[in-house]
Amino acid sequence: MREQDRRDPETHDPSRFETHRVDAPPPSFEPRDLWADDVALREGIALAGAQGHADSLQAYGRLAGDELYRLGFDANRDRPRLRTHDRHGRRIDVVEFHPAYHRLLEQAKAHGVAGLSWQEKGRRAHVARAALSYLHHQAEAGTSCPLTMTHAAVPVLRREPALREWADKAAAPRYDPRDVPVADKAGLTIGMGMTEKQGGSDVRSNATTATPLPAGDGYALVGHKWFFSAPMSDGFLVLAQAPGGLACFLMPRRLADGTKNAFRLMRLKDKLGDWANASSEVEFCGAQAWRVGEEGRGVATILEMVMLTRLDCMLGAAAEVRMALAQALHHARHRRAFGRRLVEHPLMANVLADLAIESEAATAFALHVAAVVDAAATDREAAAFARIATAIGKYWLCRRAPALVNEAQECLGGAGYVEESILPRLYRQAPLNSIWEGSGNIQCLDVLRALSREPGATRALQGALEQAAASHPLLEREAAGLNQQLAASEVPEAQARSLVERLALVLQGSALLAVGSPLAEAFLRSRLGGEHGLAMGTLPSDLDFTGILSRALPV
Known part of the structure; x- marks a missing residue:
């Protein structure tokens, strides 16, 4: 008889080496209906008179507690990557994201997280949009950054008739991640660039300059921003020193002819918080921008x-x-x-x-x-x-x-x-x-x-x-x-x-x-x-x- 046939089967039973048993471990948290779960949210919506949006909020609460919740883990596991140049050595300044990041933004924009306030008049649209933002943030906070900035930029952009297209497409329930001019898009996102190395919260000390271009072609920005949020946004609201004082500007990522605007992403921030979204440092090298509001009234704008x-x-x-x-x-x-x-x-x-x-x-x-x-x-x-x-x-x-x-x-x-x-x-x-x-x-x-x-x-x-x-x-x-x-x-x-x-x-x-x-x-x-x-x-x-x-x- 061969040696292995003489071995005691019980001695080699793998179950003998199990070292522990887990009784009734907690089940997975998801899927959950974040709207139905939250009595305080529902009561607050009713008190504010926004219960007309309850069906939309419930739909998003279910989505946030299931698909978006799971996508949040994927979006944060694979962090954004900066590609400053393509394989031919051309400057491209592109940030690549996990597909889950784009799916999160797509769903958020489609359901009004960035635009419901501006799409509807009355019916407490601001309150309903706030509830959508609250639900989305529970599933994935990083994408809340571009959504918040896009939402908040709309009334600022609407002050300038020439920027109406930007305002309308920022409010639109459409997300388009393509790096193309705004005219080719049905919806867009807006980022921000306020903070500089020497200034922090003291934005009046900003050193970036804005020089008027001839023939009414806007301004040329030269300078830097220490925090440049959501750098793949279609446009950015930035502060710079114009001849008449600190002013607010809209700086597009792509110009109307399709060329990349004259700025350089220097690096992505290795930050403490979420890893799904990107924050960057940027240098403006004569980037074209359009003034929003009056010179000298940048903070007020x-x-x-x-x-x-x-x-x-x-x-x-x-x-x-x-x-x-x-x-x-x-x-x-x-x-x-x-x-x-x-x-x-x-x-x-x-x-x-x-x-x-x-x-x-x-x-x-x-x-x-x-x-x-x-x-x-x-x-x-x-x-x-x-x-x-x-x-x-x-x-x-x-x-x-x-x-x-x-x-x-x-x-x-x-x-x-x-x-x-x-x-x-x-x-x-x-x-x-x-x-x-x-x-x-x-x-x-x-x-x-x-x-x-x-x-x-x-x-x-x-x-x-x-x-x-x-x-x-x-x-x-x-x-x-x-x-x-x-x-x-x-x-x-x-x-x-x-x-x-x-x-x-x-x-x-x-x-x-x-x-x-x-x-x-x-x-x-x-x-x-x-x-x-x-x-x-x-x-x-x-x-x-x-x-x-x-x-x-x-x-």
């Missing part, structure tokens, strides 16, 4: 755009917190430890409930501001409030997001720290919105500037505080202190963050009460009533954690 991008920063922060919460709660409902599901442990339930309260407050506040922005076109008081509320909201929601996403990561332990999970991507992305378009200090200083120079903004804010005060004793107490501070002498700059934080909490609490959220009382007790510690998971133990979590995400 982009102010409307800034308000819209700040709103999207709020929405992005709320979306990141919402997705992080959903991931943590989904995991805790299925993962077992120490004989029970994680969600059944009282301390874990406290942490998750705390995250749920924070998430709902962020969503309610962001949607409330979106409704105000919607009304701003026809209501001067709403416009004044939107001006200051977007700065308050951008500061506070974006400031909170990184810590909240990290708290959700901790609920998963090591599983929340590896790239197979979406949480590392959310954590890398979370600080971006607090830095992009003006850091936290810039937002707080802008609030002080508005309070000291714009009486309409002060009156609008005081009106919001009066409305909040009438809705709850804790808000009445806090609003009284804030009104006293606003009525006193100028707020010291060093106290700007403290003031804005208090304003944000009052506005969040008021938004929760306005929408009738059952979490409003818990938010007010913990955030304004002193019944909370410095860390998450320090809610009063008498709160109904089970009820809070049932509302946060359907089982």
Whole structure:
């Protein structure tokens, strides 16, 4: 008998070498209906009067929680690559993306993430577009960058009749990734180039020059931009020093005759956040551009755009917190430890409930501001409030997001720290919105500037505080202190963050009460009533954690 025939079959049974067994691991998160899952989102849409868009939002919520969610992993796994020259040595400055990136943008544009506000008049289109952006950002945040800039550029471009084609095609529900002139496209995207190495947030120190060309052919730009976002966009809004002072310009990627404009992509940023989208450094070598607005009025020209991008920063922060919460709660409902599901442990339930309260407050506040922005076109008081509320909201929601996403990561332990999970991507992305378009200090200083120079903004804010005060004793107490501070002498700059934080909490609490959220009382007790510690998971133990979590995400 051969040697192998004399071996004990049991000795060589592969199952003997199994070292562990996993009982009921958490199932995959997707597919989920992000619209149906989110009670706070649906209630906010109804309160704002945008329920006429519910069918479209539900369709996109299903798409975002399934196909777009999966595409997000592919788009971030294969990072963009810069090709400065072709194989013949010709300068091309092309950034290549994974096909998933283009599919994400295609679906987003088709469903109105970048253009619904401008395609429809009335019916709370701004609010519905805000909800679409919130849903999209949960699936993949990187593509939100060109979508946000494209959306916000439309009203700026519409100021110049000669640029009407650009505005209309930016708002159109079409995405075309081809590197061709705008005349050959049904839809386009817009990027931005504001920041320079020596300036940062101080855009008035920009050194890029804009020299008028003869025969009304626009301007020639010479200079650099330290951050040049979404470099494969069809056009870019940039700031440069014209003879009459700082001005805003539209710089096309391709000129009308099909030639590439005179700029050079120097490198792509190796950045902390998402890896799907590209950010670059660029040099302008006499690039042709068209002025938008008057010379010397560059900052004023982009102010409307800034308000819209700040709103999207709020929405992005709320979306990141919402997705992080959903991931943590989904995991805790299925993962077992120490004989029970994680969600059944009282301390874990406290942490998750705390995250749920924070998430709902962020969503309610962001949607409330979106409704105000919607009304701003026809209501001067709403416009004044939107001006200051977007700065308050951008500061506070974006400031909170990184810590909240990290708290959700901790609920998963090591599983929340590896790239197979979406949480590392959310954590890398979370600080971006607090830095992009003006850091936290810039937002707080802008609030002080508005309070000291714009009486309409002060009156609008005081009106919001009066409305909040009438809705709850804790808000009445806090609003009284804030009104006293606003009525006193100028707020010291060093106290700007403290003031804005208090304003944000009052506005969040008021938004929760306005929408009738059952979490409003818990938010007010913990955030304004002193019944909370410095860390998450320090809610009063008498709160109904089970009820809070049932509302946060359907089982």
